[in-house]
Structure formats: structure tokens, C-alpha cells
Amino acid sequence: MPELLSASRRDFLKSLGGGMLVLVTLEQESLAQESGRSHRRPASNPPPQDVAAWLHIDQNGAVTAFTGKVEVGQNIRTSLPQAIADELHVQPGSIRLVMGDTALTPWDMGTFGSRTTPTMAPQLRAAAAAMREQLLTIAAKKWSVDRASLTLADGYVLQPASGRKAGYGEFASAADWTKVLCANSEITPPSERQYSGRSLSKLNARELVSGRHQFTSDMKRPGMLYGRVLRPPSFGAQLLSADTTAAAAIPNVTVVHESDFIGVAAPNEFIADKSLDAIKAQWREKSQIYAKDLFSYLKANPENGETGEHDTTAALPDTHAAKNLQSTYAVAYIAHVPLEPRAAVAEWQGSRLTVWTGTQVPFGVRSELAEAFQLTEENVRVIVPDTGAAYGGKHTGECAIEAARLAKAAGRPVKLVWTRQEEFTWAYFRPAGVIEVRSGVANDGTLTSWDFHNYNSGSSGLESPYRCPSSRARFHPTKYPLRQGSYRGLAATANHFARESHIDELALAVGMDPLAFRLKNLQNDRVRAVLEAAAGRFGWDKSKPTPTRGYGLSCGMEKGSYFACCAEISVTPNRQIRVDRVVEAFECGAIVNPRQLENQVEGAIIMGLGGALFEAIDFANGRILNPRLGKYPVPRFSDLPAVEVVLLDRRDLPSAGAGETPIMGIAPAIANGLFQATGVRVRSMPIQPAFQSGV
């Protein structure tokens, strides 16, 4: 931890140049500290680990907020200032937001799981509210007026009756003041917020459209070299020998060879590539599985041997079913493909290391670096410039560690940007999975039993929104052949694909309309509301299928937000599926920024369309066979359907995150529409290749 954070609150404030400071703690007990109740720590000096965010006004009235969250395209660089601005009565654009810098911002677990809006925004909002109250108190005292006669606007304290007016800086400089609070102080109700709830363009949009924003991959440090790393020919290959003499003979090139790590640092990218090519290495490879055996592998290899598996075959009690169904669904490995691949710039000063890198988990990467180089965390600083997207794919620090290794050996700063091929091969994937569903339904369309088993892909989104008297949903971890990890929406996409496909199968088994069947069985009213909204806008009632045109729907909930998706698809004579129109209704509590929320929902639909229709990692024997955009297509302009987003604004409810959940509806909606048109039920993602080959 850098000195800044280990200082006492007073010293810390001094280091910020005085003014007013509010620290927001993670724990509820912190309020107890303030109110003097006994607590294990003195209230005057909360250890920084407990602090989630802080907010500062300097003597000139400049407002700065500090958070460990990072911006990866989900728009929190704009939405967090909106929350602060509501409370503090300043322009959102005037707030400086310091994000994801382990030396300057409080510890944070990471930017994932759609947690920023429901947790960080209220924390900063509370800090701003406390700041506002204190400003009023100081101003009333200084002017010797009644506090209630004062108002705040655009960074000024005003007394409308007298016309008196002064900037916040005047009061911030009056008394150095710090406060610790937890996030439930008095905040402005949603209906009275000035900025949240309104559309606002990205605060840094000018930087982005003018090319001025510096992504990690754009950075340059004095004397910086360009790195490359030698990769094994296949996963798990062991380095037997390497001849680096030719590379080392190239002027100004540093070759690093430490156990099985080989890399180079060179004055430019061209020489770095040439040096890497000059290295001759021998590897011992091991034989590994092929993509075609993936699903049988997952089923055959439970993580902990055979334990607990017997209960998946025992039937659930179901005495009312008129019909029983049993289906198996499968989901392939897919890649995140953030357009900016992993990148890091590493710089050593003696035994202190600074790394700029695009990661969702700056403090986790700091720990990884500290461990890799046997440093204390105080001696490692990780800084995350706003990043060219992540989608759950940038949780880990491998690129940062590699850059730091090269920089250490070269004695100069080193930038390492993974090639697209490296990003496709050496990062991690969204887990593949097999999902088995058994169910029962009564003749009147009442769901009577539900038995749902996910192998490997994960547990999120297992919870069903449907009423069912006899119900079980389980996740079964298995061994897996490729490195796998987080992804936008995690397993909830797979689980919704299986559940919502199966629900359609049940509806058709009893001859019911899929919409009516869902409405009959849904027990969650928020899901019901989005489903009705989507179906209404889509014109579900009037949608009549033909053999080449079908209409499908899906709905669900995850991470505190709710979606329903309707898709119109058509099939060409050569069995190409086209998605022509999508209507998605989405509800995530009180809306913070409608246009940017719509942007997120649309983006999720488009990204989801790739995984639904055609994205799949192909692999064989430890090699990725399609590690290039030319071989692994992602959605392009030509794939774009007409998209309509219906946002339901619940001003009465707290705001939930929205970066992930809207991705979940598109795949089952397409599969259901495809069945309606063609009578072919595709139970695997991606749908297109399975449909084409008639599986």
C-alpha cells in the first residue's frame, strides 16, 4: 500500500492539499464508529482497506472522486459523476474521476458482476450528500445565516434572498474537514435527481472521437522498448531447449530466457518481431482432446470423481405430469475478442514496479505482480487507463507479468501488446457446457416438475422465474480442456438458452402458445412486466410463421435486472439463418442514463447474436484452430437486425447493473423462432453450424 493510503486521514487530506474529504467505508459498522459506539478500531483513522471510495473538494472548489472501479466501455466514467452531481450540485463534466490506480484509489475487488451501479454509485452518492450537508453547515456559519436559507447550484452556495454567492472552494478552504461514513446517508430521491435518469453523452467522448485518449496500448514512456513473448506450439508444451544467440546478437535487443519463459525487448515492434523469429526452440508436446469430443468429455469427467453424481439421475416426484420431456443442450467455448487485446507497460524504479494495463481487476493484478516478483504490494502500482473493452475477459495479469519480466531484464520500460492470435489463444474462454433438463407438464399447461443440470458452464442464472412444485437446478463442476473464466453474463447465457428453449418445448408439447405458456407459469412479476412489454411492442399476436420465417421469444432475470427478448428470423434456401428484427424489453430498477442504457442493451444483443449463431472456438490437441478474426467471425454490420429496446423505468427501485443481463435473451429467442419456422429444434450454441449440418 503506498504511503498515501497508509497515512492518517489528516495526513491524507494534507497530501491532497487540504479541503474537504469524505471517505466511504465498506462496512455498515462504520456508522457505529462515527456515533461513538464501541468498535474494534478508532474512528479517527480507518484502515484504508475498509474504504470503498472517497470524494474530495480542494480549496479551489475542484471535485475529485476516487474509485478502484475501471472503465471498459460500460460507461461508468459518466454514470458515476452523474450520481455525484445529483447530490453535490455540480456539473457532471466538472468532476474529476480517478479510477483503477492502486496508488491513488481505494482497494476494490474488481469491475465485474454488474456491481458498479448497485454498489459504487450509491457509495459515491452518499459521500457527495455528506459533502453537500457539510458545505451548507460551513457556509451558514461563515455567513452567520440560517442554513435553511441557503441553496446549492453548479458549484456555488447561494442565498437567494440576499443574492449572496460563493464557490465551494471558499468553504472547502475554510476548514480542513474529513468524514467517514457508510453508504446509507441521506440521498436525493430518484424523482428529484438532476442528472441521473437523464441521457448524457460520454464525458470523455471528445477524447475518443479525436484519437486523443491513450489506451494502454497507445502509451509511450521515456526510453521504452517493445516486447514479444515466445509461445509454445500447444497448451502445456514443455520447453526442451532454445537457441537465442541469433536474437541476442541483434543490436539493442534484450533476450530473456528464464526457465520456460522466453521473450524479447527491442527498440521497436519490427525488431522485436524479427528477434522473436530468430529464436529456435524445441518443445515436448502432450496429446490433448479435440473439439468434437468436448461434450462427452465434460459429462465423463466430474471435477471430484464420481461424488454426488447419483442424485442427478434420481427422478423428482411428479404425479401430475401429463407429458414428460427430456432434452440435452450444449454450449461451445467462445472468446471475448475485446478489440484492444491485452496490453501492459511496465516500468521499474529500483525495486518498485509500476504497470499500466487494461484489466478489470487492478488490485488483483497488483497481487499477482507482487507474488511473481517477490515484492510487497506497497512496491507495486497498477494503473488502468480506460480500456478497449473486456467483457469479463480481462481479470488476470499475465500480460502485466510478462511486460514486467521483460522490463526488469532490459532495465528500461517495456510495452507488451498481445497479438490478436495471442489474445485468442493464451487468454481464457467462456466455459463450454452441457445442460440436461427433465420436466413434466400438466395438460392445462401447468409446469409440474423441473430438473436442470449444468455441467461445467457455471451456476449463474440457474434460478428459474417459473412456479414449479417439484424443482431442482444444479451446477456440476467438471474437468475441462481449455483455460476458462469469466465472460459477460457468465453461465446465465447458457442456462437461459437451455431453460427458455425447454420452456418452448413444453409449451408446444401441450399445444400452447409460448407467450401464454410463460405468462401462465411465471411467478416473478418483474419478468412478467418485461415479457408483456416486449411481446406488445413486437406484435407477438400478429406474428404468423411461414416455413422460412419464424418468431421466438425468451425471458429471464439475473443480477437484479430483467429482460424479455423477441426475435424474428428468416432462413435462406441454403439454410443460413438471418435475424431480421429483435425487440428486447429490459428493466434494471431506476434508470441512470437512458440513452447509454439503451446503448448497453443494444450492444449486448449484438454481441449475444455472435455467440448464439456462429461463434465457437475450434481446437485440437492443445491448439486453437481459429485464432484469427478471419476464421472466428464476430458480428458485423451485415449481421445487424432491426433492434428496438423497450426500457422500463422503475423509479421506486434501486438501480441495478446493466452491462451483462441483456445478452442472455437473444440465443433462445433465435432457437425458438427457428423451430417455429422449420420444425428443427437446435439445442446447441452456436445455432447456425448445428442447423446447417442437420444435427
Added chain:
Amino acid sequence: MDFVVNGERRSVDTDPERLLLFVLRNELDLTGAKYGCGEGQCGACTVLIDSKPVRSCQLSIGAVAGKEITTIEGLSDGDRLHPVQQAFIDSDAMQCGYCTSGMILSSVALLRTNPAASDADIKKVLQGNICRCGTYRRIIAAVRTQAKKGGGHPHA
């Protein structure tokens, strides 16, 4: 190697086999053009050469000697944004913004040759540019506002 970048004569002493993308980024500090794939598939590296959009990851620096190159940095007029840049802001046509320079330059080139481009024209020309964040509909909307106005002003 001599060429004109954003209206200025520049000279770089380097291997003629080096790719234009990296010479712009690493030698001239013009990092607006991005690396996204290195295989001509994503359009993040788009720059204009003699007003035509090219993939700078596919061109050696030797092949562009004497040419006139425009990067995103050269599109605005000092602090005044090009109308297409402004349209991208007004239409919120970005999320992470990594594809944005390539999208804007491709759109500027389109509007120059086809000032009243239809949605179909826009989609066709931008087909080679990937936005992984999925902001395609908004990008079309942004370019459409300029097509309606006859292509924005021509200074770049």
C-alpha cells in the same frame, strides 16, 4: 522515407518493410489508428491515403512514400471537431471507443465520395470495420445525420 501526414511533411528513417500502422503509432506518436487484428479484418487501423480509407496494418511504409496520409488526429480543425466526429458524440456511437477512429475515418471517406449515402451504402462501406461493443446501429445513425446534410464540410 518521406510522406505527408495530416498536412505536414514528415520524414522517418526506418526499415521500409515496417508497417504503416506501427510507424504512425510508434515513430510519429499518432496512436489514433489502433491495432485490432493485423490481418485486415477489423478496420481499427484505418487511415486515409490520398483520401481513400486503407488498412494501415496491411501496408508497408515503403509503399506509401510520397503519399498524403490523414489520421484521426488530423481530422479536426484545432479544437473544432469534424462534423462526423461530432455526430458520433451526438449519437452516442461508441462504448469503449477503440473502434471509433477507424469508424469515423471510413465514414468520412464514404461521405466524401457519396455525400447522400443511404443506410445500405453505410453498412456496405463499414462492413470491414468491427465494433465488438455492438454499437453498429448508432454508428449508422451518426453517419446518416451527416448524409442528410450532404456529407459534412470538406476541410479534411
